[in-house]
Amino acid sequence: MSVAKILEMALRAGRVTRRYPYQPPLLTPEFRGAVRIDPSKCWGCGACVRVCPPNALTIRSSGKDVTLEYFVGRCIFCGMCAEVCPAGAIEVTKEFELSAASTEDLRTRLVHRLARCSVCGAPVWTEAELRAVVKASPIAEEYIALCPKHRKERFAKAVALRLGAEGE
Amino acid sequence: MNIARALRAVRKSIWVFHLNSGSCNACDIEVLDALTPYFDVERFGVKLVASPRHADVIIFTGPVTRESLPKVVRAIKAMPRPRLILALGSCAVGGGIWWDTYSTLGGFKKLEEILRESGVEVDRVVYVPGCPVRPEAIIYGTLLLLGAVEQKVRSSEVAVPEG
Numbered sequence: 001m002s003v004a005k006i007l008e009m010a011l012r013a014g015r016v017t018r019r020y021p022y023q024p025p026l027l028t029p030e031f032r033g034a035v036r037i038d039p040s041k042c043w044g045c046g047a048c049v050r051v052c053p054p055n056a057l058t059i060r061s062s063g064k065d066v067t068l069e070y071f072v073g074r075c076i077f078c079g080m081c082a083e084v085c086p087a088g089a090i091e092v093t094k095e096f097e098l099s100a101a102s103t104e105d106l107r108t109r110l111v112h113r114l115a116r117c118s119v120c121g122a123p124v125w126t127e128a129e130l131r132a133v134v135k136a137s138p139i140a141e142e143y144i145a146l147c148p149k150h151r152k153e154r155f156a157k158a159v160a161l162r163l164g165a166e167g168e
Numbered sequence: 169m170n171i172a173r174a175l176r177a178v179r180k181s182i183w184v185f186h187l188n189s190g191s192c193n194a195c196d197i198e199v200l201d202a203l204t205p206y207f208d209v210e211r212f213g214v215k216l217v218a219s220p221r222h223a224d225v226i227i228f229t230g231p232v233t234r235e236s237l238p239k240v241v242r243a244i245k246a247m248p249r250p251r252l253i254l255a256l257g258s259c260a261v262g263g264g265i266w267w268d269t270y271s272t273l274g275g276f277k278k279l280e281e282i283l284r285e286s287g288v289e290v291d292r293v294v295y296v297p298g299c300p301v302r303p304e305a306i307i308y309g310t311l312l313l314l315g316a317v318e319q320k321v322r323s324s325e326v327a328v329p330e331g
Contacts, residue, residue: 016206017205017208017211018206018207019211020207020304020307020308021307021311021316021317025302025304026304034297039328039329040328040329044328053265054258054262054263054267055267071262073258073261073262073275073295073297074258074261074262074264074267075258075297075299076265096298096302097304097308097320097321098296098297098298098320098321099294099295099296099297099308099320099321100294100295100319100321101292101293101294101295101312102293102295103261103262103277103295104323105319105321106262106295106297106321106323107323108323108324108326109323109324109325110325110326110328111326111327111328112328113327113328113330126328127328128328
């Protein structure tokens with residue numbers, strides 16, 4: 001191939017290089033980047049944690065609060081968490097400039113307050129999830145702030161009273 | 169040798185060596201993509217070299233399989249100081265899908281501990297998440313390694329609002 005022909009091809013193609021840091025990146029509408037969790041919508045139910053293939057999302061209870069942690073360094077950007085979230089709190093963004101000098105910078109935490117049993121004070125689950133349950137079924141309101149043990153006791157007592165047992 | 173002075177000297181025209189520690193080759197294809205005229209990382213003087221002895225930066229992909237571990241340690245040992253590492257992809261950053269399997273180490277973080285035990289010091293690491301990483305993310309990570317751009321992500325802890 002002669003030099004003239006190469007020159008002609010180069011002139012026809014023009015400049016193809018994208019000047020990325022000085023020009024917006026080439027993002028398609030289908031592109032999935034890091035996910036963002038809306039703190040005002042999240043219940044802390046843990047559905048995203050169960051479905052996350054590489055366990056980038058983890059949830060743990062310390063006895064005082066419940067922490068939902070998102071480690072973007074392990075995320076494979078599949079978007080399954082956003083699909084499964086019952087509260088619609090997870091949004092897939094187009095953020096890809098996630099480079100960091102330490103892996104600690106790649107972790108984001110969401111701290112939920114823990115609701116406690118009104119009888120014994122044992123931790124039940126996050127306050128946000130209990131609020132969501134009350135919204136979905138109003139009859140649950142008097143049972144909602146109880147731990148499973150005391151909820152069972154109260155239910156048994158109610159059934160017994162209805163069947164004609166003597167109250168204490 | 170003054171490492172701090174040498175680190176300050178590495179600001180442009182870095183030579184990179186591409187080290188695959190058992191990745192699926194998606195990140196490696198994206199590295200090639202970043203070197204093509206379309207994204208053209210040579211605008212910043214980045215040049216791919218064939219030996220770690222010539223390299224300023226190692227582009228590190230893969231979750232470090234047990235088979236590749238001794239070779240990876242030898243390659244990083246062969247690099248002259250200051251040793252700069254660009255850990256690319258979810259596998260190299262946090263282990264990715266394979267973070268707790270028996271046959272991988274689970275990312276560069278664990279490898280760094282092994283390197284420190286065997287007396288190999290790494291001077292600067294930049295982690296670039298992505299599965300696979302976009303060529304633009306590789307360019308961004310390289311510029312962050314050279315100190316040309318600011319880091320955007322920070323660790324955060326948000327409390328859920330009441331009511």
